[in-house]
Amino acid sequence: MNLPIYMDNHSTTQVDPRVVEEMIPYFTAHFGNAASRNHSFGWDADKAVEVGRERLAKIIHADPKEIIFTSGATESNNLALKGVVEMYAEKGNHIITQVTEHRSVLDTSKRLEKSGINVTYLPVDRDGLVDPEDVRDAITDRTVLISVMLVNNEIGVIQPVEEIGKIAKEKGVLFHCDATQGIGKVKVDVQSMGIDLLSFTAHKLYGPKGTGALYVRRKSPRVRLAPMMDGGGHERGMRSGTLNVPGIVGFGKACEIAMEVMEEESARLLYLRERLRKGMMDSLESVYLNGHPTRRMPGNLNLSFAYVEGESMLMGLKEIALSSGSACTSATLEPSYVLQALGISGELAHSSVRFGLGRFNTEEEVDYVIGRVIETVNRLREMSPLYEMVKEGINLKDVTWGKH
Amino acid sequence: MKYSDDVVDHYNNPRNVGSFGKDEEDVGTGIVGAPECGDVMKLQLKIDNGVIVDAKFKTFGCGSAIASSSLATEWVKGKTLDEAMTIKNTEIVNTLHLPPVKIHCSVLAEDAIKAAIEDYKKRNGE
Numbered sequence: 001m002n003l004p005i006y007m008d009n010h011s012t013t014q015v016d017p018r019v020v021e022e023m024i025p026y027f028t029a030h031f032g033n034a035a036s037r038n039h040s041f042g043w044d045a046d047k048a049v050e051v052g053r054e055r056l057a058k059i060i061h062a063d064p065k066e067i068i069f070t071s072g073a074t075e076s077n078n079l080a081l082k083g084v085v086e087m088y089a090e091k092g093n094h095i096i097t098q099v100t101e102h103r104s105v106l107d108t109s110k111r112l113e114k115s116g117i118n119v120t121y122l123p124v125d126r127d128g129l130v131d132p133e134d135v136r137d138a139i140t141d142r143t144v145l146i147s148v149m150l151v152n153n154e155i156g157v158i159q160p161v162e163e164i165g166k167i168a169k170e171k172g173v174l175f176h177c178d179a180t181q182g183i184g185k186v187k188v189d190v191q192s193m194g195i196d197l198l199s200f201t202a203h204k205l206y207g208p209k210g211t212g213a214l215y216v217r218r219k220s221p222r223v224r225l226a227p228m229m230d231g232g233g234h235e236r237g238m239r240s241g242t243l244n245v246p247g248i249v250g251f252g253k254a255c256e257i258a259m260e261v262m263e264e265e266s267a268r269l270l271y272l273r274e275r276l277r278k279g280m281m282d283s284l285e286s287v288y289l290n291g292h293p294t295r296r297m298p299g300n301l302n303l304s305f306a307y308v309e310g311e312s313m314l315m316g317l318k319e320i321a322l323s324s325g326s327a328c329t330s331a332t333l334e335p336s337y338v339l340q341a342l343g344i345s346g347e348l349a350h351s352s353v354r355f356g357l358g359r360f361n362t363e364e365e366v367d368y369v370i371g372r373v374i375e376t377v378n379r380l381r382e383m384s385p386l387y388e389m390v391k392e393g394i395n396l397k398d399v400t401w402g403k404h
Numbered sequence: 405m406k407y408s409d410d411v412v413d414h415y416n417n418p419r420n421v422g423s424f425g426k427d428e429e430d431v432g433t434g435i436v437g438a439p440e441c442g443d444v445m446k447l448q449l450k451i452d453n454g455v456i457v458d459a460k461f462k463t464f465g466c467g468s469a470i471a472s473s474s475l476a477t478e479w480v481k482g483k484t485l486d487e488a489m490t491i492k493n494t495e496i497v498n499t500l501h502l503p504p505v506k507i508h509c510s511v512l513a514e515d516a517i518k519a520a521i522e523d524y525k526k527r528n529g530e
Contacts, residue, residue: 401438
């Protein structure tokens, strides 16, 4: 086993060596511009792009013509929201989203609000899930778009996308889904899920960074988008800019591999996650799972270790790459807005750690992490005034705390 | 976040972790911060004839908070109460090389010293 251990696979993933191998010729031998129509360099590049497009389409059950390449999921989310709002301005000025979306959806929504768009931010329940009936109730005759993610990036919960898609179809409202964390991990079918626009990116599924895609439905209904990038009219005019050919080749290969291994890999990751969860929870008291216990992506585990602050835990686990919802990992001093949206107290949000298991994690690594987490939590609890107070029988809620 | 060597050193080898009995007459206890905010420091001072002869801390907080309180326990030892009252958070910032987002940790440590001294004075009728 090699150190450091990478267990932060919701942040990004290692590129699969099979993906790298397939990309390499497109930096050197086949370096052409896919938009060059008059020579073999361009034709080769274009052919490779179309293979990639087909592979992406396949993993979400779409037509290749419905795939628009972008620089990543942030761009895809921006394009979906801003592009729809601008294009459908005559139809309405209202969009619906929910509070635990990724920043690239929430901040885009906030910007749209500044330009006069009404945005409804739906709440989530204690498990992090949106109630589809809330979506139905929020729809007005001015609603042009619903945007709800597939899998949450912090707590890994899977939203009831299919039910929301049904409601969207019924009401004739477009439905965008940010599926960044879900593609290649859970089954996605834009037809059966009623999705009209879908964002995803290569680097979350063992592909390269800097390559994303937006699925844009062409039939029933045909979705139109105002572009954000003007220029050469690439990607059906929706996203100008020379295509990242090696990136697209890698993205395609990553999708192909994911489809092939998804079932087996999901089972393996679920086993590793449960081993990790039980290993830590069996030896440590006052550890809480954040997010729905079963309706979640296999590789995600988000736990709060009461009386221990998350960042200090990560500092003690310096040879293990993890992530925390603690405020101290951000500049704002506010802990994770996702955990807060679930109604989790500030104290437990500050004590949260996200374990993101992926394709290259081993059982040996999981066992090592269990041991190190137990050791670190115990050490920090010995140092924690909160733990001491609780051991003395004091209820922390009865204490009058200061402010700072 | 990248930590300075000084923060890492205090985090790995915290000085004076522990507790004195809260009811001991010669002990002043300061508890500052709040769990909701992600930082709670408990600083205790043992005082003899107006001089701090020993200090202990426990901290719930990030590495910089732990390091700030650990450093504070080192600094107060041997000081009179008046001298300890003059310890400024900026000195902690400079010694530990805390970045701007961690300045509140040093403020909390300064507050903890003051709260412990006030507690001692109150309990000893001063």
